[in-house]
Amino acid sequence: xxxxxxxxxxxxxxxxxxxxxxxxxxxxxxxxxxxxxxxxxxxxxxxxxxxxxxxxxxxxxxxxxxxxxxxxxxxxxxxxxxxxxxxxxxxxxxxxxxxxxxxxxxxxxxxxxxxxxxxxxxxxx
Numbered sequence: 001x002x003x004x005x006x007x008x009x010x011x012x013x014x015x016x017x018x019x020x021x022x023x024x025x026x027x028x029x030x031x032x033x034x035x036x037x038x039x040x041x042x043x044x045x046x047x048x049x050x051x052x053x054x055x056x057x058x059x060x061x062x063x064x065x066x067x068x069x070x071x072x073x074x075x076x077x078x079x080x081x082x083x084x085x086x087x088x089x090x091x092x093x094x095x096x097x098x099x100x101x102x103x104x105x106x107x108x109x110x111x112x113x114x115x116x117x118x119x120x121x122x123x124x125x
Contacts, residue, residue, distance in 0.1 A: 009101065009122070009123065010025070012024075012101070012103070013102070013103050013119060015107075016029065016043060017038065017106070023100065024100065025101060025102060026095065026096035026097075026100065026101050028096075028101060029049065030103045031050070031053045031104075033056075033059075033106070034048075038106075046096075051085075052092070052118060053114060054076045054114045058072065058076060058079065064108070064113075072117075076114055077117060077121060080121045089121065092122075101122075103119055
């Protein structure tokens with residue numbers, strides 16, 4: 001089953017403001033917006049999956065307000081449940097092959113951001 005295969009995938013998170021590592025594997029920026037002050041050369045991305053990021057409206061509404069986190073997670077998961085988003089996620093998994101996937105994000109908090117939710121959903125596919 002796909003769920004079992006994906007559940008064993010190595011999918012990690014990294015802030016865009018940390019330097020890439022030798023063992024990052026397939027590096028994907030998953031933010032809707034490009035991180036300020038970071039160049040393509042510095043980020044060393046394999047892909048910018050902008051379409052997989054939370055919608056601009058949802059990002060604006062959330063504003064990284066801690067109290068909104070549970071509702072943000074729920075709303076973003078609904079966005080990711082759309083057929084087009086599922087196809088994009090499958091394409092990302094396929095493009096990475098058996099490599100580790102590093103989801104790169106720009107948010108300050110490492111525990112309450114869209115990459116956390118996207119990782120959960122990818123592991124459920």
